[in-house]
Structures are given as C-alpha cells and as structure tokens.
Amino acid sequence: MDLLLAIDGCVAACHPGNPAHAATTDALGRCLDQGGRVWLYAGAAQGYEDGIRRALEDEARCGAGESAEAQALQRARQQLAAFAHGKQWLAALAGDCADCAAPNPAQDRLLRALQRFTPGSIKVLTLDPAFIAAHPDQALTPAAYLDLPTLERRIDFIDLPGQQSFIRPQLEERLHRVLHHGRYILGPEMEELEGRLAQYTGAAHCVAVASGTDALLISLMALGIGPGDEVITTPFTFVATAEVICLVGARPVFVDVEPDTCNIDADKLEGAISPRTKAIMPVSLYGQPADMDEINAIAEVYRLPVIEDAAQSFGATYRGRRSGNLSTIGATSFFPSKPLGCYGDGGAIFTNDAGLALAMQELRVHGQERRYVHTRIGVGGRMDTLQCAVLLAKLDRFDQELARRIAMGQRYSQLFAGAPGIKTPVTRADRTCVYAQYTLQVPGRDALVAALGARGIPTAVHYPIPLNAQPAYRYLCCPDCTPVAARLAAEVVSLPMHGDLSEGDQDAVVAAVMAALKH
Structure with missing residues (x-):
C-alpha cells in the first residue's frame, strides 16, 4: 500500500523534535520496504514548507531565543528538498480544487487526489484524529499503519509503476x-x-x-x-x-x-x-x-x-x-x-x-x-x-534501463549455472540481448509454473502453442514439421524481468525456482 503525506505527516517526518517523528519515519520506511511508494502532493508543497518552517521557528525561540525566520525558511526548504528525494510528487490537477469552499480545502484536495488510484491501494498518512474519524477508509496515523499486518514484498513480472x-x-x-x-x-x-x-x-x-x-x-x-x-x-x-x-x-x-x-x-x-x-x-x-x-x-x-x-x-x-x-x-x-x-x-x-x-x-x-x-x-x-x-519521456533513461536489463539477464544465468533440469537463454557472442523476457527451458514446465505461483512468483509462457499448431493456421503446415518449436512450446517459462528489478527480488525468484525444481 502507498502512502500520501498530509501536511502534518510531512512535518513530523522532517522534524526530529516532533513527538510523532519516530513513528512517522518508521511507517515510511516500512512502506518502502514492502514495495510501496511515498507520495507528496504538489498542491500542498507550500503547506509542507510552511509547516516545517513554523516548527523550526518554534524550536529556535525555545532554544536560542533569537528571531530566526529567514534562517528557518532556508532550513525548511533544504529539509523538504532532502526529504522529497526518492519520494513521488503527485501532480495537482484542476479537479482537485473543485470545492474551494470545503470546510478544510487542503484535506479535500488530498481526498480528491486519492480518487486517481485504485481503491485501497493508498491512504493519507496524518496525525489529525478528526480527519481520520471522518474518513477512516482513506486516512490513518503512523501508529495505525505500523499495526497493520506485514505484507510479503510483491515481485512484479514487469514493474511499469516503478x-x-x-x-x-x-x-x-x-x-x-x-x-x-x-x-x-x-x-x-x-x-x-x-x-x-x-x-x-x-x-x-x-x-x-x-x-x-x-x-x-x-x-x-x-x-x-x-x-x-x-x-x-x-x-x-x-x-x-x-x-x-x-x-x-x-x-x-x-x-x-x-x-x-x-x-x-x-x-x-x-x-x-x-x-x-x-x-x-x-x-x-x-x-x-x-x-x-x-x-x-x-x-x-x-x-x-x-x-x-x-x-x-x-x-x-x-x-x-x-x-x-x-x-x-x-x-x-x-x-x-x-x-x-x-x-x-x-x-x-x-x-x-x-x-x-x-x-x-x-x-x-x-x-x-x-x-x-x-x-x-x-x-x-x-x-x-x-x-x-x-x-519521448522514456527515451532519456532507455540506455540506462537496457544496461540494467542486460546485467540482470546475465546475472540470472550466472545464478542458474549448473542447475539440473533447466536451460538458460543463450546469447551469441556477436550480438546483445535486451531480455524482453528472461526465458528458461524446463521439462515439466507446468509444474514449475504452479509451484512458483503458490509462492507468489509471477511467470508467463511465451509461447505455449506454435503458430502452425494454432486452430487458425493449422491448415498451413503440419506441426510435426517444426519439432524444435513444438518442444520449446512445452518447456519455455519466462521469469520476472524489467529495468528496475532488484538483486534481492531476483535472488528470491531464483531461490523459488531452485526449491520448486528440488521438489
């Protein structure tokens, strides 16, 4: 589950002196560890900055007792910029401001922004009990998030959101x-x-x-x-x-x-x-x-x-x-x-x-x-x-993703080296493979697919029926004329592969394959 930070949640995360700082940072860390994303709302950027600045000003007055408005503003901007690194900025759209006369426009905009997501996939992280009481299905405190059952990290076959x-x-x-x-x-x-x-x-x-x-x-x-x-x-x-x-x-x-x-x-x-x-x-x-x-x-x-x-x-x-x-x-x-x-x-x-x-x-x-x-x-x-x-937006990062795909494809093959019962992809020396799929050949493929599915590891079969054995094309050629294709169709299985696949997730996939083959 993703988290969208309300202003008070962002302030708590950025300001160590806030009583909820530890719980908030723990909640955000847990979210990221479980494969979720932490969102900051662009329409609340000024509110985030002002909240952090006020907290810093209060701290300065209680400590040195000197006026620190300009210094607090500069520090607030620096802290927000540092905190936002690695987080996602959710754009403010025109529809978010549909009700400017709402009792709490800032909260209303956050709730409208949530409507862009699949229901239940994201919640607002806030310290405001009134907000939570009014919208219990859409908002929660850091402590309540930490009390939720631990979810196994999901491994995606292709991670387009990432x-x-x-x-x-x-x-x-x-x-x-x-x-x-x-x-x-x-x-x-x-x-x-x-x-x-x-x-x-x-x-x-x-x-x-x-x-x-x-x-x-x-x-x-x-x-x-x-x-x-x-x-x-x-x-x-x-x-x-x-x-x-x-x-x-x-x-x-x-x-x-x-x-x-x-x-x-x-x-x-x-x-x-x-x-x-x-x-x-x-x-x-x-x-x-x-x-x-x-x-x-x-x-x-x-x-x-x-x-x-x-x-x-x-x-x-x-x-x-x-x-x-x-x-x-x-x-x-x-x-x-x-x-x-x-x-x-x-x-x-x-x-x-x-x-x-x-x-x-x-x-x-x-x-x-x-x-x-x-x-x-x-x-x-x-x-x-x-x-x-x-x-066009993707092209600037494309070569970086390709290098990662190639590295992860080669790493898969290294991890599977010598494993009995499987054949890893072969790349000729005079060319490169960008691993649109990382595809093994495994006799008894369907049993492996079932075993991996039971462990939450997604797979795909590219392709289970050769074209000359498909009903629409069978008249063109006898399937027996292409025995290699027929064998491959019964044995190939593709594993998770994308440009942002982590080594940890890849290790989990390989371990699941090895365990399934062993049994």
Missing part, C-alpha cells in the same frame, strides 16, 4: 504539453520521436505507427505483397507475425527454430524458398536478433526483401548495428511491456529506402498522398501524439 517513478516529471510535462496544444494525431511529438528513433537505430527513415502489428502490416503492404505470395517466417512467436501475412492475402511458410536461441534457423531457410516466396520475416525473439547477416545473404541470392520483426529487440545490437536497422525493413512494437513501451499501443518502422518510407507514410494515413488525395489503399495506422510523448 519505472514511472523515475520519469514522472518529464512524463507529466510532455503529456500536459500535448493537452495544451491539442494536436492529438500527427502532432509535433511524432516528428520528434521519429527523428530520435531513426538516429538511435542509425536508419535513414522512421515511420511511427499505431501498433507493432500495424508496423508489420504496413511493411508488407509497402512491398506490394499480396494474394498468391508466400512469406517465410517462424512458428515460434506471437501470432501477429503470421496474422499480417494472411491479412494481405499471402501465405506464411513456417521454418523451424534454433533450440538454444529460439530464433528462426537460418540453415533451413533455403529449403523453404519457392517461386512464390516474396519476403523473409525473421523474429528477434526474447530481445536477441536472429542471424541477420546469414538471412540477408540468402535473401540477396533470391532477390528477396527481409523484414525484421523487432517487436521484442529494440535497443539490441548485432555486429555493432542496432536491431531495426539490420535488413530491408525493421518493425518494432511499443506495447507497454516491451523494453521501450508506451501507455497504449504503438509501433515504428525503419528503413534506408526512401521509396519504401514514402509508401509507409502514405499507407498509415489511408493511402493519402496529400489531404483527401489517396494514391493507394492504406489503413488507419497513425500513432497518437500522447503515446509519442510517453516514449
């Missing part, structure tokens, strides 16, 4: 800027984002689109792939990869995957090429690029374009080049759980071909060359400006 804690000021500034200029589609943030993403990958062109699925679909459409054509891809991935091939009227041809990386096996590609083959679409699964140079070399022999499905690998490198800029086209997703994710759907397409880039730009706006002039059949595939603003 990530948001580090970027909240930039995020709020960018979102409010969009709300004020009002260009919610094709706003200036989209052009800024496209420029930064292109620069990041090294691609000449970036086209922001509404989702990772749209990124793949528009890529196929830009290449003119349609009915009667075939596109070679992997059966071991999310369904969108095969889905978009079918949506343009083409036929996916599935090639089995490598047993260690789970990526498409480049050695088996040529056997799948036919006169109807019009493209190859490898997937950089779990955050690691496939054997792109080998795939590109085969494609060049047969004059085929390559579309890298980089939905899980944005930020990864392959022989010094960024995923997304490894082939004719790179397509990525900004689904919230991705290494770089927005707060809705979003995606991007990368290419060094100016003609393809122009086609993609038109295709995402219903094939529009200029306003109400449509030169091709397209889709409504524009990325909205608010999602662009979210990604």
Whole structure:
C-alpha cells in the first residue's frame, strides 16, 4: 500500500523534535520496504514548507531565543528538498480544487487526489484524529499503519509503476504539453520521436505507427505483397507475425527454430524458398536478433526483401548495428511491456529506402498522398501524439534501463549455472540481448509454473502453442514439421524481468525456482 503525506505527516517526518517523528519515519520506511511508494502532493508543497518552517521557528525561540525566520525558511526548504528525494510528487490537477469552499480545502484536495488510484491501494498518512474519524477508509496515523499486518514484498513480472517513478516529471510535462496544444494525431511529438528513433537505430527513415502489428502490416503492404505470395517466417512467436501475412492475402511458410536461441534457423531457410516466396520475416525473439547477416545473404541470392520483426529487440545490437536497422525493413512494437513501451499501443518502422518510407507514410494515413488525395489503399495506422510523448519521456533513461536489463539477464544465468533440469537463454557472442523476457527451458514446465505461483512468483509462457499448431493456421503446415518449436512450446517459462528489478527480488525468484525444481 502507498502512502500520501498530509501536511502534518510531512512535518513530523522532517522534524526530529516532533513527538510523532519516530513513528512517522518508521511507517515510511516500512512502506518502502514492502514495495510501496511515498507520495507528496504538489498542491500542498507550500503547506509542507510552511509547516516545517513554523516548527523550526518554534524550536529556535525555545532554544536560542533569537528571531530566526529567514534562517528557518532556508532550513525548511533544504529539509523538504532532502526529504522529497526518492519520494513521488503527485501532480495537482484542476479537479482537485473543485470545492474551494470545503470546510478544510487542503484535506479535500488530498481526498480528491486519492480518487486517481485504485481503491485501497493508498491512504493519507496524518496525525489529525478528526480527519481520520471522518474518513477512516482513506486516512490513518503512523501508529495505525505500523499495526497493520506485514505484507510479503510483491515481485512484479514487469514493474511499469516503478519505472514511472523515475520519469514522472518529464512524463507529466510532455503529456500536459500535448493537452495544451491539442494536436492529438500527427502532432509535433511524432516528428520528434521519429527523428530520435531513426538516429538511435542509425536508419535513414522512421515511420511511427499505431501498433507493432500495424508496423508489420504496413511493411508488407509497402512491398506490394499480396494474394498468391508466400512469406517465410517462424512458428515460434506471437501470432501477429503470421496474422499480417494472411491479412494481405499471402501465405506464411513456417521454418523451424534454433533450440538454444529460439530464433528462426537460418540453415533451413533455403529449403523453404519457392517461386512464390516474396519476403523473409525473421523474429528477434526474447530481445536477441536472429542471424541477420546469414538471412540477408540468402535473401540477396533470391532477390528477396527481409523484414525484421523487432517487436521484442529494440535497443539490441548485432555486429555493432542496432536491431531495426539490420535488413530491408525493421518493425518494432511499443506495447507497454516491451523494453521501450508506451501507455497504449504503438509501433515504428525503419528503413534506408526512401521509396519504401514514402509508401509507409502514405499507407498509415489511408493511402493519402496529400489531404483527401489517396494514391493507394492504406489503413488507419497513425500513432497518437500522447503515446509519442510517453516514449519521448522514456527515451532519456532507455540506455540506462537496457544496461540494467542486460546485467540482470546475465546475472540470472550466472545464478542458474549448473542447475539440473533447466536451460538458460543463450546469447551469441556477436550480438546483445535486451531480455524482453528472461526465458528458461524446463521439462515439466507446468509444474514449475504452479509451484512458483503458490509462492507468489509471477511467470508467463511465451509461447505455449506454435503458430502452425494454432486452430487458425493449422491448415498451413503440419506441426510435426517444426519439432524444435513444438518442444520449446512445452518447456519455455519466462521469469520476472524489467529495468528496475532488484538483486534481492531476483535472488528470491531464483531461490523459488531452485526449491520448486528440488521438489
């Protein structure tokens, strides 16, 4: 449970002479230890400062007996700034001031601010018994908080709220800027984002689109792939990869995957090429690029374009080049759980071909060359400006998060080294993996998932059924034709992984896995 500090709670925490100082600091420490967050309300910032200043002035008068107003104000600001470090500032919104005539406007604003949270997930920490008596479900004292039952620290599979804690000021500034200029589609943030993403990958062109699925679909459409054509891809991935091939009227041809990386096996590609083959679409699964140079070399022999499905690998490198800029086209997703994710759907397409880039730009706006002039059949595939603003707020911290993801992925593998009954992910020496998922291979996977669930450890299975065994795609290929994918589907399990995963939480996950395997 999170805590939102009333003015008196903040003063007690900042002023050692306050009788409730010890209980308040103990309560805040317990909240943080249990994975909660401590919030300060921006609308009460002046109240926090004034309360601390008055406490310091009273202390000075009782002690030295000299006037210390200016000194107390300076110290109050310093103490508040120091105390706020590591805490969360909750923005004051227009609706918080809806009732300026309330008997206690400051308390009323805190209560209105609580309405933004899931009920029961946060309470106001205060010393005011009248406030608590009037709102017992929303406020409590430090002593009452300390009397609550101890909760086990929750381990999140993906910690988006924790990530948001580090970027909240930039995020709020960018979102409010969009709300004020009002260009919610094709706003200036989209052009800024496209420029930064292109620069990041090294691609000449970036086209922001509404989702990772749209990124793949528009890529196929830009290449003119349609009915009667075939596109070679992997059966071991999310369904969108095969889905978009079918949506343009083409036929996916599935090639089995490598047993260690789970990526498409480049050695088996040529056997799948036919006169109807019009493209190859490898997937950089779990955050690691496939054997792109080998795939590109085969494609060049047969004059085929390559579309890298980089939905899980944005930020990864392959022989010094960024995923997304490894082939004719790179397509990525900004689904919230991705290494770089927005707060809705979003995606991007990368290419060094100016003609393809122009086609993609038109295709995402219903094939529009200029306003109400449509030169091709397209889709409504524009990325909205608010999602662009979210990604721009995240980009400044992205490399730091990537470094942490890579370090934690490698640490997982070190901790599991030599453990019987499991295979850890393999990363080739010439590339990096950004661990969109950290995925083990474990025979008897379902028993492990159940055991971890009983211990409160979240898991996921990416993916339990190969695409060529799915009801909608079974007619395309016999599942027996891809035995490696079939085995992986029965054995893979993904563990908690994100850029802010602590070593302590990771140790707890590993210990739970080891204990489950032992029994």
